[in-house]
Amino acid sequence: MxxxxxxxxxxxxxxxxxxxxxxxxxxxxxxxxxxxxxxxxxxxxxxxxxxxxxxxxxxxxxxxxxxxxxxxxxxxxxxxxxxxxxxxxxxxxxxxxxxxxxxxxxxxxTAVGAIMVKEDAPIRGIPDLVGKKIGVVGGSLDKSWLLIQGLARRDNGIDLTKDSEIVFGAPPLLSEKAVSGELDAVLNFWHFCARLEASGFRRLIGAEDATEALGASGPVSxxxxxxxxxxxxxxxxxxxxxxxxxxxxxxxxxxxxxxxxxxxxxxRAEGRELEVLRERYREGIPNRPVADEERDAAKLYEILADMGGEKLVGxxxxxxxxxxxxxxxx
The missing domain is CATH 3.40.190.10 (Periplasmic binding protein-like II)
Known part of the structure; x- marks a missing residue:
């Protein structure tokens, strides 16, 4: 018209x-x-x-x-x-x-970070991290780091902050140091972990493993x-x-x-690296009822509140x- x-x-x-x-x-x-x-x-x-x-x-x-x-x-x-x-x-x-x-x-x-080590590293479990140099992204109050610490204390009686050498830093820098061998292990964000995985690293323990071990009934976003x-x-x-x-x-x-x-x-990836990122992204797509996620998040909140205190949760x-x-x- x-x-x-x-x-x-x-x-x-x-x-x-x-x-x-x-x-x-x-x-x-x-x-x-x-x-x-x-x-x-x-x-x-x-x-x-x-x-x-x-x-x-x-x-x-x-x-x-x-x-x-x-x-x-x-x-x-x-x-x-x-x-x-x-x-x-x-x-x-x-x-x-x-x-x-x-x-x-x-x-x-629900995709979260993990502690990564080189494929041929003699580190097979949390106890093997004692005395090792660990890179941690996100600072001392990073949720994944606190949850993994909580699991180490509960199951192994290990205080990773005292029994290991902790180095905090930015994600790309820590990945580079892990590849060069300056770090024995590195806790990084999920996509940096996927890129490391594509280049010959393996997951030692993921934050999702810690959340479920500490009481969550499934993945929490x-x-x-x-x-x-x-x-x-x-x-x-x-x-x-x-x-x-x-x-x-x-x-x-x-x-x-x-x-x-x-x-x-x-x-910014191709070949094997793109494939691993794709699969890890897919694993992180939420597929549980939101009410279930909320209940598990509330459980984890109390654990994090105990570990991180007022600096973390107010x-x-x-x-x-x-x-x-x-x-x-x-």
Whole structure:
């Protein structure tokens, strides 16, 4: 249908007064969701899959990816209301809820770090780490590190912080030192572990092994898509549409090797390395009821609170109710 000259003039005037007017007139039903992520984080693989395959449009939303240099910047942005969604862990969400914020999360990935050693290393169990030089990413309050420490103390009576030499550092640096032999073992993030695995390392113990040994009934999402309850309550269909778009991307990444080949330049891997990253990502796709994950996270929270204390969890000794999005538990 042709627009009259008068209608065209009115549209131009509206656009001049409000630059957002044209897109709104063109498709008023599409809600934009601003998602803040680290520029080189693994979450980009899923978000790129959503955008490339138009899973957002298929669910009536438009995902806008906003890049940040560091995790602290994304945290500040979501608290300030400058973003709709970020990716963080349930420990941080619980702490913010305890401080009065209304953040909540939808599970994103159960993939977690592991202690890696060279394939031919004589280290076969936690007791073999005594006296060894261990690289640890994330600092002394890293959740995976605390959980593995807890397991070592309970099952072996070993305090890894005293019985081993601990070196903290950035993920790439620690991986390099492990490859060069400067470290006997390294606890790194899951994707760095996968790259090491592809280059001749093996997993000694993963954080998921520690979580289950310490009482979890299954994998617990280490990270989730985090947003405000208020935003989700005011836009329930929009929030759920994002969860559905994420699920569609995960399904494709779980089934399609071709999609991983398309992502190879973004993943910065090929051959065996890409295959291992693909398989470890797939293993980390959440597949349990959210209510079950929440119960296990609450158990782990108490263990972490005992080990990390107020520096890690603040004053709250139990995980805050509502940490996991209520709409996913019905």
């Amino acid at each position: 042709k627009m009259s000259r008068r209608a065209i003039c009115l549209t131009v005037l509206l656009a001049a007064a409000n630059p957002l007017a044209l897109p709104v007139l063109a498709n008023p039903s599409v809600a934009k969701i601003r998602v803040g992520v680290l520029k080189f984080g693994t979450v980009n693989w899923e978000l790129d899959t959503i955008k490339h395959n138009k899973f957002d449009a298929a669910n009536g939303i438009d995902v806008e990816v906003v890049y940040f240099a560091g995790e602290d910047a994304t945290n500040v942005a979501i608290l300030a209301g400058d973003l709709d969604i970020i990716v963080s862990d349930w420990l941080w969400v619980s702490r913010q809820r305890s401080l009065g914020e209304d953040l909540t999360l939808a599970p994103y990935s 280490a990270l989730g898509y985090v947003f405000h309850d208020k935003w989700a309550n005011e836009n329930p269909d929009v929030a759920m549409s994002f969860v559905k778009a994420s699920a569609a991307a995960k399904k494709l990444l779980a089934q399609s090797d071709a999609e991983w080949q398309r992502l190879a330049p973004l993943v 004053e709250a000794r139990q995980m805050a109710p509502g940490t996991f999005w209520a709409a996913l538990k019905t």
